[in-house]
Amino acid sequence: MSSSAILTLPNLITLLRIGAIPLFLILLVDERYSEALLVFVLAGVTDSIDGAVARWMNSRTVFGAYIDPLADKLLLTSSFLILAFLGFLPRWLAILVISRDVITLCGFAVLYRITGHWITIQPTLMGKASTFLQLLTVTLTLVALHNPGWEVPYVKPAALVLTGGTVTVSGFQYFARALLWLNEHDEKSADEWKRAEESSPATHGASQRRYSA
Numbered sequence: 001m002s003s004s005a006i007l008t009l010p011n012l013i014t015l016l017r018i019g020a021i022p023l024f025l026i027l028l029v030d031e032r033y034s035e036a037l038l039v040f041v042l043a044g045v046t047d048s049i050d051g052a053v054a055r056w057m058n059s060r061t062v063f064g065a066y067i068d069p070l071a072d073k074l075l076l077t078s079s080f081l082i083l084a085f086l087g088f089l090p091r092w093l094a095i096l097v098i099s100r101d102v103i104t105l106c107g108f109a110v111l112y113r114i115t116g117h118w119i120t121i122q123p124t125l126m127g128k129a130s131t132f133l134q135l136l137t138v139t140l141t142l143v144a145l146h147n148p149g150w151e152v153p154y155v156k157p158a159a160l161v162l163t164g165g166t167v168t169v170s171g172f173q174y175f176a177r178a179l180l181w182l183n184e185h186d187e188k189s190a191d192e193w194k195r196a197e198e199s200s201p202a203t204h205g206a207s208q209r210r211y212s213a
Contacts, residue, residue, distance in 0.1 A: 008061060010053045017046045018071045025082050033145035040142055043075055044135065072131070073101055079138045088141050093164050097134060100171040107178055119181050124173045130166035137163050 020043050027036035047068075077098055084094035111119050123131075137159045144151040 011061060011067060013046050013049055013053065014068050014071050017043050018067075018074060021075055021078050024075075025078060028082050028086065033142065037139075037142040037146045040075075040079070040138065047072060076131070076134050076138065077101060080134070083138065083141055088145065089137070090160065093137075093160055093167075096164055096167045100167050104171070104174055107175070111178060111182060115182070115185050117185065119178060121174060121177050121181070124170060124177075126166055126173055127170040130163065130170045133159060133163040133166055 020039055024036055024039045024043070027033075027039060080089060080094040080097045083089040084091045108119055111117075137156070140151075140156045140159055144156070
C-alpha cells in the first residue's frame, strides 16, 4: 500500500483512539470512574491493535508513523492534566510530564527552524520506561477510583516517584541527543560548504590567476 495513504484501517483505529480522549475526560469530570477506566483500557488496547494490523496488512504509512505516537502523547498528557486538576495525582508530576513533552516538541521545532531538517531520535530505554510508568500510574489511579479497595499500599507512591525520575532523566537524554545531532549537522554542513567552495569554478579560477600573477 502506498506510503502516502491516510485512511488505512490502522490509521482509522488511531484516529478513533484520539477521538476517545474527550469522552475519557468527560467521564472523569462527571465522576464516572468505571467508564473512564474502561475507555482508557480500550484506548490502550487499540494502541497495540493498530500496530499489529499495520504489520499484518503491510499498510504502514508516513501519516501513521507520526499520528500514532501523537495519539499516545495526547492521551497521557490529557490524563495527567485532568487527574492532577481533580486532585488525584500530584501537580508536580503532571508539570514534569507535560513540561518535558512541550519542551521537547518546541526544541525540535527550533532545530528545524535553524537547520531546515527534522531531527529523528529513537526512543531511549529510559524514555520507554517513562512511558510505561506513566501508563501504570494513570491505570493505578483509575483502578483506585473505580474501587478504592483494590489499591495496593506503597505501589502507587513508588510509581509516582519512579515516573517522575524517569521523565526527568529521559528529558535530559533527549536534550543531550538533540545537541549532539545539531553539532553533527553543523560539522556536516561545514564540510559540504568547504567542498563546494573548493570545487567552485570561480574559486578555482581565482586560485589560478593568483598563481599566474
